[in-house]
Amino acid sequence: MSGFEGLTAVVSGGASGIGAAAAAAFAERGANVAVLDLNPSPDHWSHTCDVADDHQVRQAVAAVAAHFGRIDVLVNNAGIGAVGSVEDNSDKQWFRVLDVNLLGMVRLARACLPHLRESEHAAIVNTSSIAASAGLVKRALYSASKGAVHSLTLAMAADHVAEGIRVNCVAPGTADTPWVARLLDQADDPAAERARLEARQPTGRLVTAEEVAAAIVYLADPANKAVTGTSLAVDGGMQGL
């Protein structure tokens, strides 16, 4: 079943990792895909856009609407990391990460909502993280930004349910993406750090970007119209087992 034939899915951060896997999964299911990212996508129609810049976000969403004529799905996935306790990160770092990870999602939602209201199958999927609820060491800023994404998801689901717009989030565990590869590269012993991350997962391995993408597709799928205001963990059982 195609599920998304004739629909348009906007994927922020879709030029790499989880976003790229989600873009591919929507395209495989018949959707028109628009990637909004700092970098162009080699595989899909894309528009460069910094989600921390409201003007760029509005321009990019207008370009998607002009090109595809409609927006049915928004995958709010662009995000950046931050390492440290509250003593380690400056106000400037806090503002920057929240500007991208939280306000970036707000800006894109604001720009897409008028288009989503025109769709019979409107859905927003935000990428949160296991960090929102796992109490990870040295991740105060990042965890707070993703906890806020979870709360935003619940509030938006309530605000827009009467309009038929569903809002959910995915909460990936450590996923094998270029982001994690960069983190491992910075470790003193990348192989040992990878083994530590894998051992943390009950499955003994990292989550794949495709596994997270499958959950994003599930949450956006018009077949799942009763699913809104939920967070779907894709973490190899890290929190539940």
Ligand code: NAD
């Ligand atoms: P990634 O670095 O591979 O991809 C992130 C993409 O977002 C990149 O293409 C980047 O250019 C884009 N991006 C970054 N800042 C942007 C901005 N200001 N405007 C527009 N685009 C921007 O990372 P990933 O691992 O695929 O992570 C994707 C999402 O998943 C992030 O929100 C991240 O917090 C979340 N996440 C990742 C993991 C993990 O272990 N990889 C776990 C939980 C949650």
